[in-house]
Amino acid sequence: MKIRFLTAIMGILMGAAVSAQDISKYQYPHHVNISWETEPSTSQSVNWRTNELQKVSFVEYTEATASPFFEKDVKRIEAESENFEGGDDAVWNYHSANITGLKPNTLYSYRVGNGNFWSEWAEFRTATGTNEPFTFLYHGDVQRFILSKGSRAIRQSIIQSPEAKFMLFGGDMVHRGGLNKENWNEFFQTGEWIYQNYPIIGTPGNHEHLIARSGENLSEHWGLNFRFPQNGPEGHKEETFYVDYNNIRVISLNLCRYKYPEDREVILKWTEERLKEFKGDWVFITHHYAMDASARNRTPGIRFPDFKELYEKYEVPIVLTGHEHLYARGRMDDKFPVYVVSVSGPWQNAIQFGDWIERAGTSLQLFQEIEVSPTELHYVSKTITGEIYDELTIRKDKKGKLVYEPGKNLPPESLIPPEDFEDRYKKELVDSWESDLKTYLNKKK
Ligand SMILES: [Fe+2]
Ligand SMILES: [Fe+2]
Numbered sequence: 001m002k003i004r005f006l007t008a009i010m011g012i013l014m015g016a017a018v019s020a021q022d023i024s025k026y027q028y029p030h031h032v033n034i035s036w037e038t039e040p041s042t043s044q045s046v047n048w049r050t051n052e053l054q055k056v057s058f059v060e061y062t063e064a065t066a067s068p069f070f071e072k073d074v075k076r077i078e079a080e081s082e083n084f085e086g087g088d089d090a091v092w093n094y095h096s097a098n099i100t101g102l103k104p105n106t107l108y109s110y111r112v113g114n115g116n117f118w119s120e121w122a123e124f125r126t127a128t129g130t131n132e133p134f135t136f137l138y139h140g141d142v143q144r145f146i147l148s149k150g151s152r153a154i155r156q157s158i159i160q161s162p163e164a165k166f167m168l169f170g171g172d173m174v175h176r177g178g179l180n181k182e183n184w185n186e187f188f189q190t191g192e193w194i195y196q197n198y199p200i201i202g203t204p205g206n207h208e209h210l211i212a213r214s215g216e217n218l219s220e221h222w223g224l225n226f227r228f229p230q231n232g233p234e235g236h237k238e239e240t241f242y243v244d245y246n247n248i249r250v251i252s253l254n255l256c257r258y259k260y261p262e263d264r265e266v267i268l269k270w271t272e273e274r275l276k277e278f279k280g281d282w283v284f285i286t287h288h289y290a291m292d293a294s295a296r297n298r299t300p301g302i303r304f305p306d307f308k309e310l311y312e313k314y315e316v317p318i319v320l321t322g323h324e325h326l327y328a329r330g331r332m333d334d335k336f337p338v339y340v341v342s343v344s345g346p347w348q349n350a351i352q353f354g355d356w357i358e359r360a361g362t363s364l365q366l367f368q369e370i371e372v373s374p375t376e377l378h379y380v381s382k383t384i385t386g387e388i389y390d391e392l393t394i395r396k397d398k399k400g401k402l403v404y405e406p407g408k409n410l411p412p413e414s415l416i417p418p419e420d421f422e423d424r425y426k427k428e429l430v431d432s433w434e435s436d437l438k439t440y441l442n443k444k445k
Contacts, residue, residue, distance in 0.1 A: 026051035026090070029112045029119040031188040033195035037227050040245045041104040041129035044199070045227035047096040048079075048112045048119065057081055057095040061110035063103075064123050070109065079112070084224055089180045094224040104129040122196040127165070131247040131281065131374045137164045138286075138368035140322035140342030141172035143207060146186040149346035149365070156384040157367040158194050164369070167198055168250060170322040170342070171205025171288030177219035178210050184221055202226060203252035204239050205288035205323065215256030215289075228252075233270045240267055242274055247281040248372055249274070255287040255304060268306055275314040281374050281396075283316050290321040290341040292356060294328045295349040296417075296429050302332075311337045315402055317377055317394050320368070325349040327361030327381065329390055336402055338392065342366050342381065350417035350425060350433065353440035358406075359390050360440075363416045380407075387411065 029048040037045040046059050062073045079095035095112065102108065105128040111121045137157045142150040158164065174183035188195065206215030208222050223238055232240035239254035251274055257263035275283060291308060293300050302308060311319060312334040319337045326349050328341040339356070348363050364383055371378040374396075381390035391407025415437060422430050 023051065023053065024117075027053050027117045029054075029057065029095070029117070031184070031225065032112060032119050032122075033188070033191070033226065034124055034197075034199045035201060035227055036199060036243050036245075037098045037229055038100060040127035040199075040243065042102045042126065043098060043100040044102065044108070044110075044124050044126065045096065045098045046110065046112060047094070047225060047227045049092050049094050049224075050113075050117070052083065052091050052093055054093060054095075054114055054117055055081065055083075057093070057112060057114050059097045059099060059110055059112050061099055061108050064107040064109040082224065084220070086220060087180050088178075089185065096227040098227065102126050119196070120193075122193065124197060124199065127246050129246060133371060133373040134165050134246065135161055135163055135369055135371040136245075137161055137167045138320050138340075138342065138370060139167060139169050139344040140366070141170070141205065141207075141325060141347070142187065142190075142345040143172040143175050143205075144345055144347040146174060146183070146345065147190055150186075150344060151190040152384045153344040153365045153367050154190050154194065156386070157369075157382075158198065160382060160386055161369050164198065165245065167194075167200050168284075168286060168320065169200065169202040170286050170320055171203050172207040172322055173202060173205070175207050176212070177204075177208035177221055180221075184225060188225075200226065201228070201243055201250055201252065203286045203288055204254050204256065206256050209256060214259075218254070218256075233266045236263070236267065236270075240270065244280065247374060249278050249280055249283045251283065251285045253285065253287040253307075255289055255307070258289075258304060264306070268310065271307070272310055272314075275310070275316070282372050282377055283314075284318055284320060284370070285311065285316055285337075286320040288321065289323045290328070291319065291332070291339050292354050293324065294326060294341060294351055294354055294357070294360075295324040296352045296433070297349070297425055298324075298352075300352055300354055308332065317402060318370075318379065324351075326351050327364060327366055327389070328354070328357045328359075329381070329392075330354075330356045330358035331404075332356045335404060336394075338379070338394070338404070340368070340379075340381075342368060348418040350421050350429070351415065352429075353436050357440075359410070359413065361389060361414050363418055364389065364414050389414075 032048040057079045060074045077097045079097045081095045107125045109121045209215045210217040228238040229241040230237045242251045316337040369380045377394040393405040395403045
């Protein structure tokens with residue numbers, strides 16, 4: 001009896017200790033990430049989360065010094081904070097701030113928090129605002145088993161390309177965009193300090209929407225987790241937007257809204273204006289749904305014919321997409337754009353070999369390194385084990401016309417279907433795979 005009583009008391013005490021620890025742990029800022037709301041050479045946006053006890057939160061920043069005695073020079077901005085009760089794990093305060101008035105090409109140190117609860121100091125460098133060569137990273141769907149295996153792609157991309165200026169995500173960063181558990185909590189744990197030091201740009205996938213099947217109702221978590229530009233059409237802000245980083249323009253389009261004629265028209269018109277006005281060197285368009293459905297269990301076909309026409313008219317060099325959970329790269333009815341479909345996470349589909357595909361890959365975790373100079377765009381797809389899987393160069397000739405150069409000495413294509421191919425796909429799709437593969441490989445001879 002005595003023992004049982006003591007055990008009960010100990011249990012209560014231990015329970016209290018754990019929960020006090022948790023309270024203090026989550027009062028510290030976490031899910032910290034940086035991005036841009038405004039000009040990358042003079043500003044940096046920061047986003048983070050705390051528990052409810054941190055009602056007011058700040059970002060502190062200063063030019064970085066090797067000396068650790070820099071506190072006297074620190075400037076402070078109070079965050080915009082939002083209490084969010086709709087989470088599946090707890091009630092959180094989400095905080096964000098846009099640091100402006102920064103000097104170009106300058107390393108800054110910053111931290112976020114308040115009182116006794118601060119993040120570590122981390123660094124970011126503002127864009128130079130000039131056109132010297134630089135690299136950025138692209139990730140297709142991370143989505144499932146994010147921490148267990150998606151993390152390999154995110155971490156390896158930074159290990160292999162530490163000089164990258166930012167990470168671009170093509171949507172389906174998580175599987176259930178309205179949930180923290182197993183979703184955003186894993187996504188942020190996967191990146192941790194990487195997202196504190198390397199800016200993120202993301203375009204929403206259907207899985208960041210509350211109805212993932214049809215890509216409807218963008219989850220509130222999108223706006224709570226990230227602080228992206230507000231330069232999109234009215235009602236589409238932070239989902240359709242652009243970032244001008246030095247001499248390139250990255251355009252994110254939320255084409256999950258394509259099915260609504262009014263939205264489609266607004267996004268199309270806005271995109272054309274952004275393409276027409278751009279005077280820099282390279283435009284990259286990213287949207288989650290691929291131009292053609294290449295997953296073997298989907299109906300093939302051009303999803304966005306009017307956007308395809310627009311990309312061809314303005315000679316967009318590369319369109320970066322995802323959703324198919326496989327790798328496919330090729331051009332369709334014109335010299336440009338090059339369409340890229342990629343996948344970063346472990347969830348994989350079998351492929352249907354569309355006529356447009358010049359290089360394909362399945363059962364692979366990949367990411368892309370894209371290097372630009374004023375006259376050259378070098379695209380590399382890498383496996384998470386560091387091999388070059390695909391490569392191409394787009395050059396500008398003397399008249400500024402784009403010239404396509406394929407990569408050389410690429411390894412054989414990995415076209416193995418996923419492990420559960422026969423269970424997940426209809427029999428006819430499994431049975432026809434072998435002969436479709438043969439036709440695809442013969443066509444290349
Ligand atoms: Fe998707
Ligand atoms: Fe996906």
